[in-house]
Amino acid sequence: TQKIIIDTDPGQDDAVAILLAFASPELKVLGLTAVAGNVPLELTARNARIVCELAGRTDIPVYAGCDRPIARDLVTAEHVHGKTGLDGPQMDDPAMPLAEGHAVDFIIDTLRAQDPGTVVLCPLGPLTNIATAFRRAPDIVERVQRIVLMGGAYFEVGNITPAAEFNIYVDPEAARDVFAAGVPLTVLPLDVTHKALTNAARVQAFRDMGTRVGTMVAAWTDFFERYDKEKYGSAGAPLHDPCVIAWLLKPELFSGREVNVEIEVDSPLTRGMTVADWWGVTDRAPNALFIGDVDADGFFALLTERLARLHD
Numbered sequence: 001t002q003k004i005i006i007d008t009d010p011g012q013d014d015a016v017a018i019l020l021a022f023a024s025p026e027l028k029v030l031g032l033t034a035v036a037g038n039v040p041l042e043l044t045a046r047n048a049r050i051v052c053e054l055a056g057r058t059d060i061p062v063y064a065g066c067d068r069p070i071a072r073d074l075v076t077a078e079h080v081h082g083k084t085g086l087d088g089p090q091m092d093d094p095a096m097p098l099a100e101g102h103a104v105d106f107i108i109d110t111l112r113a114q115d116p117g118t119v120v121l122c123p124l125g126p127l128t129n130i131a132t133a134f135r136r137a138p139d140i141v142e143r144v145q146r147i148v149l150m151g152g153a154y155f156e157v158g159n160i161t162p163a164a165e166f167n168i169y170v171d172p173e174a175a176r177d178v179f180a181a182g183v184p185l186t187v188l189p190l191d192v193t194h195k196a197l198t199n200a201a202r203v204q205a206f207r208d209m210g211t212r213v214g215t216m217v218a219a220w221t222d223f224f225e226r227y228d229k230e231k232y233g234s235a236g237a238p239l240h241d242p243c244v245i246a247w248l249l250k251p252e253l254f255s256g257r258e259v260n261v262e263i264e265v266d267s268p269l270t271r272g273m274t275v276a277d278w279w280g281v282t283d284r285a286p287n288a289l290f291i292g293d294v295d296a297d298g299f300f301a302l303l304t305e306r307l308a309r310l311h312d
C-alpha cells in the first residue's frame, strides 16, 4: 500500500477526495493536516474531522496547521464553498478531537520516522503547511517520495483572478518553494479538473448508493455546483481535489507532460500564476508532471465504485 498524508482545506471537493482515499485499499492515510484556505483554519480543521466521522475513520489523526499564508493575508473562498466551507447538508460539529501538536510537526516527524521515499504528500489547498515543513526541516525534502497536488492552471487560466488558481494564489511564496524543492511533483491544474465535472447522472449515481456517504456527497456536489453553473455556465461542478487521489489510483486515466513550472510571486496582476513551459520554449529543466487531460467517465466510474464501499 502507498502511504500518504493529505494536506487539506475542506471544502466539498476536498471532502470527496478524502473519502475516495479512505475507500481505497491501495492507500494508507497516515493523517490529515488542515490548512487555512477555502475557509479559516478553525473550520477546515473541523471539516476534516466531520469527514473522518462520516467515513467511520476516527482512527485517522487530524492535525491543525498554519492559519495564514507565509507572507500574505489569508484569502478565503466562501463564495464557492459557503460560510462553513462544507455548506449543503446540515452537519453537526464533530465529537472527534483534534490530534495534539501542529500539522507541520506531524509532517516533519512522519517523514523522519518512515523509510525514505515511501510517503506521498497530497496537498489539496494552499501549500503553506508543506512549505513551512520544508523550511523548518530541510532534511525531510529528500525523504518525500512525491508530491501530488491540486493547483495551478495553464490554458484554463484562473478561477480567483484572471491569471491564478486559488490554491497557488493564496500562498504563492509557499508554492514557489514547493515547486523549486526538487521533489518529484504531479500537478492537477484547472485544465484537468474543469473536465472532471459533475452532471445530473453522476450526482444521481452518488444518491443511488443509498448510503450516508452517497447522500452527503450528492448534497455537497449539489451545493458546489451552484457557483460554477452561475459563473461559468458549466453543466456541473469540477471535482478538483479528488483528481489528486484518482491520479494515485489510476494514473492511466490522465495524461500530461513533464514541464518546467515557475510561480509568479511579484506581480500584483498575475500573483500566483503557474507559468508552465508547455511548449518547451525555454531551456529551464522540467520540475513537474503537469496534467492536461482526464478520462472523465473513467474518473467518475472509479469515484462511484469506491465511494459505494463506504457503508454505514
Ligand code: BDR
Residues within 6 Å of the ligand: 011, 012, 013, 014, 038, 077, 080, 124, 125, 150, 159, 165, 166, 167, 240, 241
Ligand atoms: C481549489 O480551490 C478550492 O476552492 C478547491 O477546494 C480546490 O482545492 C480549486 O481552485
Ligand code: CA
Residues within 6 Å of the ligand: 008, 009, 010, 011, 013, 014, 038, 124, 125, 241
Ligand atoms: Ca481544496
